[in-house]
Amino acid sequence: MEYYLQLLINGLVVGGIYSLVALGFVIIYKATQVVNFAQGELVMVGAYVCFSLTVQFNIPFVWAFLLTLGFSVLLGLLVERLALRPLIGESIISVIMVTIGLSSILRSLVQVFWGTQIKVYPQVLPVEPVVIAGLPVAPVYLAAFVLSALLFGIFSLFFKYSRLGIAMRATAFDQQAAQSMGIGIRNIFAMSWCIACVVSAVGGVILGNINGINSQLGYLGLKVFPAVILGGLDSLLGAALGGLIIGVLENLCDGLAKEFLGLSGVREVAAFVVLVVILMIKPYGLFGTEEIERV
Amino acid sequence: MQGKCGLFFTTYAQEARIFQSGFQKACVAAFLVVLVAGPLVLDTYLTSVMNLIFIAVIGAVSLNLLTGVCGQISLGHGAFLGVGAYTAAQCTLHGVPFPLALVLGGLAAALAGMVFGLPSLRLKGIYLAIATLAAQLVLEYVFLHWEVLTGGSNGLLVEAPQVFGYAFDTDAKLYYLLLAVAAPSVLMVSNIIRTKYGRAFVAIRDFHLSAEIVGVNLFGYKLAAFGVSSFLAGVAGGLWAHYTMYVSAEQFNIGLSISYLAMIIIGGLGSVLGSVMGAVFITLLPEVLNFLAAAAGGFFPDLSTVLVGLRQGVFGLVLVLFLIFEPEGLAHRWRLVRAYWKLYPFAY
Numbered sequence: 001m002e003y004y005l006q007l008l009i010n011g012l013v014v015g016g017i018y019s020l021v022a023l024g025f026v027i028i029y030k031a032t033q034v035v036n037f038a039q040g041e042l043v044m045v046g047a048y049v050c051f052s053l054t055v056q057f058n059i060p061f062v063w064a065f066l067l068t069l070g071f072s073v074l075l076g077l078l079v080e081r082l083a084l085r086p087l088i089g090e091s092i093i094s095v096i097m098v099t100i101g102l103s104s105i106l107r108s109l110v111q112v113f114w115g116t117q118i119k120v121y122p123q124v125l126p127v128e129p130v131v132i133a134g135l136p137v138a139p140v141y142l143a144a145f146v147l148s149a150l151l152f153g154i155f156s157l158f159f160k161y162s163r164l165g166i167a168m169r170a171t172a173f174d175q176q177a178a179q180s181m182g183i184g185i186r187n188i189f190a191m192s193w194c195i196a197c198v199v200s201a202v203g204g205v206i207l208g209n210i211n212g213i214n215s216q217l218g219y220l221g222l223k224v225f226p227a228v229i230l231g232g233l234d235s236l237l238g239a240a241l242g243g244l245i246i247g248v249l250e251n252l253c254d255g256l257a258k259e260f261l262g263l264s265g266v267r268e269v270a271a272f273v274v275l276v277v278i279l280m281i282k283p284y285g286l287f288g289t290e291e292i293e294r295v
Numbered sequence: 296m297q298g299k300c301g302l303f304f305t306t307y308a309q310e311a312r313i314f315q316s317g318f319q320k321a322c323v324a325a326f327l328v329v330l331v332a333g334p335l336v337l338d339t340y341l342t343s344v345m346n347l348i349f350i351a352v353i354g355a356v357s358l359n360l361l362t363g364v365c366g367q368i369s370l371g372h373g374a375f376l377g378v379g380a381y382t383a384a385q386c387t388l389h390g391v392p393f394p395l396a397l398v399l400g401g402l403a404a405a406l407a408g409m410v411f412g413l414p415s416l417r418l419k420g421i422y423l424a425i426a427t428l429a430a431q432l433v434l435e436y437v438f439l440h441w442e443v444l445t446g447g448s449n450g451l452l453v454e455a456p457q458v459f460g461y462a463f464d465t466d467a468k469l470y471y472l473l474l475a476v477a478a479p480s481v482l483m484v485s486n487i488i489r490t491k492y493g494r495a496f497v498a499i500r501d502f503h504l505s506a507e508i509v510g511v512n513l514f515g516y517k518l519a520a521f522g523v524s525s526f527l528a529g530v531a532g533g534l535w536a537h538y539t540m541y542v543s544a545e546q547f548n549i550g551l552s553i554s555y556l557a558m559i560i561i562g563g564l565g566s567v568l569g570s571v572m573g574a575v576f577i578t579l580l581p582e583v584l585n586f587l588a589a590a591a592g593g594f595f596p597d598l599s600t601v602l603v604g605l606r607q608g609v610f611g612l613v614l615v616l617f618l619i620f621e622p623e624g625l626a627h628r629w630r631l632v633r634a635y636w637k638l639y640p641f642a643y
Contacts, residue, residue, distance in 0.1 A: 035421045035424070083615055083619070086619045087618060087619065090618075090622060092368065092420045092421055092424070093362065093368050093424075093556075093560070093564070094560070094618050094622060096368070096421070096424055097556060097557065097560050097614060097618060098614070098615055098618045098619075100553055100556075100611075100614070101557075101610075101611040101612070101613075101614035101615040101618065102611065102615060103611070104553075104607050104608060104610050104611025104612075104614070105607075105608050105611035105612055105615070106611075107604075107607060107608075107611075108604045108605060108606075108607040108608025108609075108611065109604075109608060110604075111601070111603070111604030111607070112601045112604045112605060112608070116604075222428070222432070222549075225425050225428060225429075226429075229422075229425060233421070263440065264440075265436065265439070265440065268432070268436060269432060269433055269436040272428075272429040272432045272433055273429075273433060275425065275426075275429045276414070276426060276429045276430070276433070279414055279417075279418055279422060279425070279426050279429075280414055280417070283417060283418055283422055293504065
């Protein structure tokens with residue numbers, strides 16, 4: 001029993017990170033209709049920049065973290081301006097391929113600057129486990145979960161009440177109508193990339209604190225797809241729940257398969273089997289907007 | 296060689312011909328002669344590069360049929376190549392003659408492609424892309440873990456291909472074998488595009504609802520596109536397995552799917568000539584980079600350590616630049632060049 005509870009908690013923590021990455025993905029998709037295959041690489045770059053600032057430049061962790069967020073904003077602006085803006089209005093496959101190209105470039109930059117070795121973050125949080133419901137949980141896990149929840153709270157409020165958030169929702173709903181109401185569509189696009197980069201960087205830093213980072217971290221971005229498809233491509237709540245569910249599901253499947261079938265590595269693939277099933281049954285996910293075609 | 300400055304068709308049959316003029320036929324014939332003479336002049340290294348190009352051409356042309364002509368985005372093409380490779384390898388290991396093994400590999404890949412193409416009835420665009428991505432990752436898992444058939448992480452060792460007792464065991468011999476498969480594959484795809492099937496594919500790509508209204512059976516044709524495309528991918532996979540004489544799961548990862556997509560984007564979506572150009576371009580890119588790195592190695596001694604990372608970056612950069620500055624690909628650029636020379640020296 002304890003084994004399964006442990007799996008559940010691990011799943012929730014990993015799921016929290018998936019949720020964060022999925023949040024970035026959904027924000028971009030909602031505002032710009034761009035499917036971002038480079039989401040995982042944005043996570044990776046954030047994690048490496050924060051690592052460099054703390055370890056190589058000896059900046060205190062909190063400041064390094066804030067600087068990383070600043071860097072992410074710049075990265076988001078740069079990516080949107082240079083790669084995505086020229087492709088507004090192009091076909092889906094072009095947009096997909098440009099983000100795939102982007103992911104190659106980012107991954108290569110990380111390899112060239114930081115190499116392929118695993119880097120370990122310095123210990124920021126205490127190692128002494130906190131006991132919750134009789135189970136020991138590492139503080140870093142707890143912090144990860146709380147931070148993800150906090151970010152979700154902030155962004156939900158942001159989209160609901162702030163001027164910019166409302167403008168972003170309007171753009172997502174109907175670009176032309178939004179434009180005619182005086183909303184600068186380009187600014188909104190740039191903004192959504194900035195937010196997505198920042199959120200991803202936070203996910204990256206958390207992940208770095210848990211596991212350390214290496215150049216394979218970018219493949220985490222692929223895990224975002226099951227999460228967002230489960231939740232619905234354009235739903236923030238869906239991203240949050242989808243991420244958590246996929247995190248828990250893949251940990252449980254992995255545990256079960258290891259115990260009963262003796263299969264290893266199910267973690268890598270379980271989420272995608274689920275993904276295919278969801279696509280067959282309910283392609284617009286739990287909370288996504290159904291696209292209705294009329295002739 | 297006729298000096299026409301435009302194309303004037305009086306029948307549909309004329310318009311649908313592959314070769315519009317005698318000059319074009321002569322050019323293609325000359326090109327084939329050059330290809331056949333290739334191994335006589337090229338050294339072993341260049342011949343092996345050419346062999347890789349032939350395999351890539353089959354893969355790219357087949358993906359272009361599915362993605363460029365029929366509009367069904369597939370991120371799982373690499374895995375379908377893998378299915379073909381493993382099946383063909385297992386067949387020859389069990390004593391099936393090579394040509395038959397190749398066909399069986401193609402059929403197995405076609406089956407896999409059609410199974411994972413089933414969602415295409417309901418899914419479009421991004422959803423289909425994600426579904427095929429899932430297919431890629433699931434198949435990759437199978438390659439790595441179904442050890443009885445695939446050898447797991449050890450992979451499979453395969454003999455050099457033998458046709459009627461003749462062993463194709465050197466690069467030069469394989470060159471002709473690969474050419475003899477690649478050229479008909481290209482011809483086959485160009486012919487499919489000209490038939491009823493090809494026109495139905497284009498109709499589906501352009502607007503699926505209109506296609507359905509004029510009587511195109513969406514599901515059947517989409518499935519056919521997946522089937523034919525994966526069949527050729529499987530053949531390419533089988534050839535690749537027997538060319539390298541080794542099959543492993545890493546060969547058929549998501550990166551392979553992406554590089555095939557890059558080939559058809561860089562070459563030109565929906566164009567057979569474009570797929571060939573894209574395949575040549577993407578296959579040559581790492582070789583040229585290696586060459587440049589070797590040349591620059593004297594000035595920057597630690598270049599080779601970062602080369603693996605750099606190669607990926609250059610690939611991404613080329614892809615992004617093409618999408619931004621030449622979204623219609625090399626085939627379009629080639630058309631422009633031809634149009635320019637057609638009217639030379641008068642610009643208008």
